[in-house]
Amino acid sequence: MNYKEYKKAVLTGNPELCKEYKALAPQYEIIEAVIATRIEKQMTQAELAERADTKQSNISRFESGNYNPSVEFLQKIAGALDKQLEITLR
Amino acid sequence: MNYKEYKKAVLTGNPELCKEYKALAPQYEIIEAVIATRIEKQMTQAELAERADTKQSNISRFESGNYNPSVEFLQKIAGALDKQLEITLR
């Protein structure tokens, strides 16, 4: 599964499939959360990038879901959104 | 702050300092969670490594907290512990 498939599953709204996918791919959940928060705060990728001390293209790359970010990177993004990153086992 | 300082703060048991440190360093929390779960399941680093398809030394390196793991790596570890990795914004 890649992120495009994931988004499709989420957007089709099949709840079971959706849940299953989310369990498989927590990195996609954090992407969704970041995008949602950024939109909610009416920030552009460029603004988020500046606050996170990186570039717009890197934010876009992250949001596209086509790579495997590090914890440090996620923390930078979270901080730039005035949020705390939480990583847990369930 | 590095992980040794973090552990010291946690182990001294100063709750405020401890909380503050945890907020600063979610990656340390997941390390603690992994170690706790591994011990709880009475697994050695070598056993965990085998289940996670890696080597004991790499588990040790992760648990030592001296580097910056990727989401994918964390997922492998979580899976090997029969757990779900959760990454959220709070």
Next chain:
DNA sequence: GACAAACATATCGTATATGATATAATAAAA
């Protein structure tokens, strides 16, 4: 102390994350 099991550290090679810049594509507004 001797031995073994578990964990830590060092190091190297390779793959990939990340920053950075440029530019293309898209959306939105005039």
Next chain:
DNA sequence: TTTTATTATATCATATACGATATGTTTGTC
């Protein structure tokens, strides 16, 4: 449509994650 704002994609250089092996260190048991 033209212009502008926003996001996506491509690419390169550098840093670092990660796998792997070897070896050191600690811990426990006899």
